[in-house]
Amino acid sequence: MLSSRDLKARAVIPEIVECEEFTELAVRLGSLMEDGELKIDERIASKGYLMATMSGGQIVFRTTRFVGTIPVTPKLSVKVTPRASIANLSYMLVRSGVIPTAVNGFTRGYMPRFVAADNVEKIYGRSLVDGAKLIAKRGFMKSYVRNPNTPPWRGRFLASETVRRHASKGVRYRHEFDHSILSPTVIENISLKEALKQVRTWYLANDKKNAIVKEINTLLHDLWTVADWESPRADLVSQLARKVRGIPPQLSHYRDPLWSAFLILQSMLPEVVFDGYVKLDSLIIDVSAVFEAFIRRELADRLAPYGYKVEDGTKKPCDLFVEGSVYSVHPDIVIRKDDEVVTLLDAKYKTDPKEQDRYEVLSFMDAMNVSIGGFVCPANGVDTSRFLGSTAAGKKMFGLRYDLAAKDPNAEADRFSANVIKMIEGNYDFF
DSSP: OHHHHHHHHHHHOEEEEEEEEEOEEEEEGGGGGEEEEEOOOOTTTTTSSSEEEEEEEEEEEOOOSEEEEEEETTTTTEEEESSOOOSSSHHHHHHHHOOOEEEEEEEEEEEEEEEOSSHHHHHHHHHHHHHHHHHHOOOOOOOEEEOOOOOOOOOOEEEHHHHHTTTTOOOOOOEEEEEEEEEEEEEEEEHHHHHHHHHHHHHHHHHHHHHHHHHHHHHHHEEEEEEEESSOOOHHHHHHHHHHHHGGGGGGGGGGHHHHHHHHHTEEEEESSSOSSEEEEEEEHHHHHHHHHHHHHHHHHHHHTTTTTETTTTTSSSSSSTTOOOEEEEEEEEEETTTTEEEEEEOOSSSSSSHHHHHHHHHHHHHHSSSSEEEEEEEEEEEOOEEEEOOOTOOOEEEEOOOOOOOOOOHHHHHHHHHHHHHHHHOOOOO
């Protein structure tokens, strides 16, 4: 039974205001007040997802590089959309390897389309555990299931089965019985148990000291009466897919954790760009970090056959001065051939690099003694990949474009990689 607080929370449907990255949104101060106090959601208050200033009796929120639906108060949420046209943000997210932040306990609707991904256990593990704890508190559902070891002459007599199998063949002393027992071994509970085991395995391999492992062990102890799944994983996912779409209202507390289990069992992420009916934790994504890592991954895969090695310069900083002072440079993408740096690129998730950005790339090139370098920016529908110019010292700078709205991501990655090779080879006839 829901408490009055739960009923009140359900009755409040937050207003969702939509805006793009790096824009401002003015909100009346009164809409953020609760019982005379300014109330900002604790899940985002100190995360830097929104920057807040006060002007003329209003709170002005400035969105940053994060996109997603961000809860501000129980009555107000801000949906931040990417400023660049992106055909499939989930695909970029998966290829980049960047793990988004899941705002546990705050859901939004996603389209029922999914993309295979690693680290889904990290993203949805907390939601699964919290949902399973609520289920354990209320009690695991049970259903009548057929006993695999039916005792003889026990259960409900099946007249039609007896006639069909025995009496019609002249057998007088054989009978059929239906012997069912009330058991928690149902697809819903089996799915939760298998997903919890998968999350525990991931944490034991990647973060074994995390407190979530102990919570999962407790839940698995509560689920000891639920049989393990011995059949292929695909069969479990197939049955769960049918169950999760038709959960009755009295079992609504099963809905969110079962969707989390559904994603975890398949190692899937939802399509995050479009809204839909699947209620999952709201994901907040640092698109700048995703763009940088995505470009680096695409180049690394496609340039390797040509003998090039693509590195993350932020992990291997280079001294700015030859004296080896405390100052260092951190280019986003460093490309080597035969252990020699041949070019470097800086990924800028913006329409046009600023003057300061050009100076920064030139300092990278000078520190690493490279004569070829430039930017990678999203395509803006106007500008194209081109040679920007040479400095008096012979440094050549380029501006390359990547179309994030391309319908065929593989073809776009091939085109972009070919342009990078052209840049290295001194061919300015870009595709």
